[in-house]
Amino acid sequence: MKGMVEVYTGDGKGKTTAAIGLAIRAAGAGLRIFIGQFVKSMKYSEINILEKIDNIEIKQYGLNCFIEKEPEKEDVEAAKEGLNEISDILKSGEYDLVILDEANIAVYFDLISVEELIEVIKKRNEEVEVVVTGRKAKEELIEIADLVTDMKEIKHYYQKGITARDGIER
Amino acid sequence: MKGMVEVYTGDGKGKTTAAIGLAIRAAGAGLRIFIGQFVKSMKYSEINILEKIDNIEIKQYGLNCFIEKEPEKEDVEAAKEGLNEISDILKSGEYDLVILDEANIAVYFDLISVEELIEVIKKRNEEVEVVVTGRKAKEELIEIADLVTDMKEIKHYYQKGITARDGIER
Numbered sequence: 001m002k003g004m005v006e007v008y009t010g011d012g013k014g015k016t017t018a019a020i021g022l023a024i025r026a027a028g029a030g031l032r033i034f035i036g037q038f039v040k041s042m043k044y045s046e047i048n049i050l051e052k053i054d055n056i057e058i059k060q061y062g063l064n065c066f067i068e069k070e071p072e073k074e075d076v077e078a079a080k081e082g083l084n085e086i087s088d089i090l091k092s093g094e095y096d097l098v099i100l101d102e103a104n105i106a107v108y109f110d111l112i113s114v115e116e117l118i119e120v121i122k123k124r125n126e127e128v129e130v131v132v133t134g135r136k137a138k139e140e141l142i143e144i145a146d147l148v149t150d151m152k153e154i155k156h157y158y159q160k161g162i163t164a165r166d167g168i169e170r
Numbered sequence: 171m172k173g174m175v176e177v178y179t180g181d182g183k184g185k186t187t188a189a190i191g192l193a194i195r196a197a198g199a200g201l202r203i204f205i206g207q208f209v210k211s212m213k214y215s216e217i218n219i220l221e222k223i224d225n226i227e228i229k230q231y232g233l234n235c236f237i238e239k240e241p242e243k244e245d246v247e248a249a250k251e252g253l254n255e256i257s258d259i260l261k262s263g264e265y266d267l268v269i270l271d272e273a274n275i276a277v278y279f280d281l282i283s284v285e286e287l288i289e290v291i292k293k294r295n296e297e298v299e300v301v302v303t304g305r306k307a308k309e310e311l312i313e314i315a316d317l318v319t320d321m322k323e324i325k326h327y328y329q330k331g332i333t334a335r336d337g338i339e340r
Contacts, residue, residue: 001335004327006183012319014178014188017195021187021216022338024194028215029337045198046191053219096337129338146332148324149182157174157316165171167199167266168192168299 003129009137010151019099019133027053031096036086038062039102043170071109079111093125104134114138173299174316179307182321189269189303197223201266206256208232209272213340241279249281263295274304284308
């Protein structure tokens with residue numbers, strides 16, 4: 001069956017966790033999952049569990065989160081290398097579900113272009129389901145996506161000065 | 171540390187999967203997680219994996235999804251029994267993260283009242299993190315929540331006539 005393109009974007013909490021949930025669901029159904037991370041949005045806590053699940057593979061291509069600093073040459077190289085690898089993975093059909101975690105952020109910070117990202121997605125083995133996460137999804141990506149959820153932040157406790165907690169935010 | 175109240179609502183895809191992701195993250199950090207489901211929104215695929223993780227416990231209180239039929243007396247009883255059990259669990263502090271999956275839907279269909287739900291949440295051991303999912307979160311719940319993400323459906327392939335697929339939607 002033809003795989004869809006799902007995009008989870010917006011400023012609210014829940015994009016990467018939703019992708020993790022999709023990976024768990026797919027793994028439970030015996031599907032093979034590849035998670036490529038363009039920015040280290042997943043934390044040791046969840047990777048710890050995901051790595052123990054036989055049919056989930058995770059690879060990190062991102063070096064930084066670009067909150068405190070601008071991307072450097074090595075960030076661009078890491079992202080481009082990641083997109084190349086994912087391109088091969090998507091063509092091969094070796095995985096049923098491929099998650100490009102924070103790929104929108106990699107585009108937003110010009111590490112990769114939205115055209116490159118879309119080309120890689122379009123040239124996939126057509127049975128592969130693709131999930132793209134990250135704030136600031138470009139209109140061009142939304143255009144070619146089959147499903148888009150915009151996670152709107154209505155309230156966030158960061159506003160109350162609560163910092164990241166182990167097992168909850170990281 | 172004081173636990174927060176997180177609400178994931180809206181019509182878009184990603185609410186229950188985000189809750190699963192939170193459970194995986196918390197489990198990876200060694201926290202203890204209880205997932206109470208008021209409607210069978212989680213499918214065998216993911217439950218299959220979640221049940222294998224030592225520190226995650228799942229219990230279903232919901233009988234139906236109310237898409238095709240109206241709730242009956244036994245649905246109300248199951249939801250009320252669920253809320254009672256969760257009330258004890260929240261007071262005990264035995265779990266660090268308690269997920270009330272689709273509790274908003276249980277409120278929307280008048281199986282439980284929003285006042286009952288809020289009372290149970292407020293009377294918890296204050297260290298417990300609470301996650302409530304489901305469309306149609308009531309304003310009163312949003313009011314007392316620390317974090318609210320509204321998952322807006324921008325595009326959905328159901329519109330294209332794609333039906334549920336194993337490992338992807340179920």
